[in-house]
Amino acid sequence: MSTSQGQRDAASASADDTENSRTPFYLQLRDRIAAQIATGQLSAHSRLPSERTLSEQYQTTRVTARLALGQLEAEGKLYRSNRRGWFVSPERIIYDPSLDVSFTDYVTKQGGVPRTETLQSTSLTVPAWLAQKSGLEEGSEIYHIQRRRYIDGRAILTENIYVNPAVCPGLLRFDFNQSLWKLMRHEYSVSLSDKHVTMYPTALTEPQAGILGVTPGTAGLYVNRISRNSEGVFIEFDEEFWLHDALCISVHAKG
Amino acid sequence: MSTSQGQRDAASASADDTENSRTPFYLQLRDRIAAQIATGQLSAHSRLPSERTLSEQYQTTRVTARLALGQLEAEGKLYRSNRRGWFVSPERIIYDPSLDVSFTDYVTKQGGVPRTETLQSTSLTVPAWLAQKSGLEEGSEIYHIQRRRYIDGRAILTENIYVNPAVCPGLLRFDFNQSLWKLMRHEYSVSLSDKHVTMYPTALTEPQAGILGVTPGTAGLYVNRISRNSEGVFIEFDEEFWLHDALCISVHAKG
């Protein structure tokens, strides 16, 4: 490993940056891998060579190779599966939180294969933080549903849903591996008329990182939604943890 | 550096995780620093000890210390300023893209000090990608404004704005270090009635990373907005690159 930085720059001079040839090697490496993705040499969900192989191939160390891979992960071009390897991210799912279209419909229409898994569905008592958000009385009953959702076999989102039992009595008897909104509409004639959506980018930590099978610190998007009916009655609080590379939010506002 | 992993776990046993005491040290370190932020020992915009100091203080190496700092950065709790150090992130600015409230008003109302800097304001010809998005003819004239915006002296966003000169002739004569919407409303009586907002989390790369003075790969949020008037005439295309820890999007949808 006596190769100098200068030689490396020279070696990749063809596809170099416009000015300032003093680009760090890990960014050069990032660009080379990115090019392979862009040209389709590496297609969605295909696996990259191992970190050890890459670092040997590009004459560098694993640490530096991981830096480059980490960049591409941050850009949403690669993802990793715990101790299995690095993979090419598929296209982001375009998602409009203002519409009442189900996850399943979104994904299917955009060419993906969706799957939903119910991790928990229990009845519990309203904790303080939820009482504050919902207006329900602390200690009263609430339904809690925890789900995990997949696209093309990759877990990309986990959510906690808290439903007011007053508007959906006996809800827990149903199967939640489908659209909850459709269920609520058809079985309970519930219509959401007032939705407050809040979201921000952050890292996924435990327990969500574990649920999605990613390392803690993986970039994510936190989304929550408080829904009420036209009389202002609290219906549900939904809290979603997305992998950051999985979605693209698109909102059309007329007015 | 002969301290074993086990001793470290023991040392931090008081504030340890509930089960599974085999928490990696960089996560333990993350939690200790996070605790100092939560308790207010470290307040917004205050600087942390240097990486070398931290690694010595916690008996570890710079690499591991940087891992912990990187986690907190990903969570939006810390930010760094190029070669100056690590700082505590302030509260996120709550931002509703569906409202016509100016950046300045948002920030001020939430207790921050906003500042806007115009980097460029030129007239150029419509490139192909913009022609497609806007419906304007490729090669026709378009105004381009590039700005950088600060909160409390920290650059947190850079944007490219492309304005249709047909609806705002002579726009470039104005000062853009203020609200562009107010300008358009007051000087040109332009009203935006149709906005299409798209956003997704991604890493900031060059040139945006350079403009904001962060290292490439820093987590960001990409937002763009296409605005038209009530007749469907293209008014502006706005493209924003935010630091990911700077904002929290909040949308209220009634209907």
Add this chain to the structure above:
DNA sequence: TTGCGGGCATGGTATAGGCCAGTCTGTGAC
């Protein structure tokens, strides 16, 4: 055919250094 077990490859975590480039501060010349 099915189930289990062991070994190998993988990423995950960590050490111990090194050089470089930008930031800031203090000092001295003017």
Add this chain to the structure above:
DNA sequence: GTCACAGACTGGCCTATACCATGCCCGCAA
């Protein structure tokens, strides 16, 4: 007083290496 410069200090980038935990596959046994 102010300006320029030197040097200390900071994070940015990189090498080289090690051990660990887990996923996976393959072979063997039931």
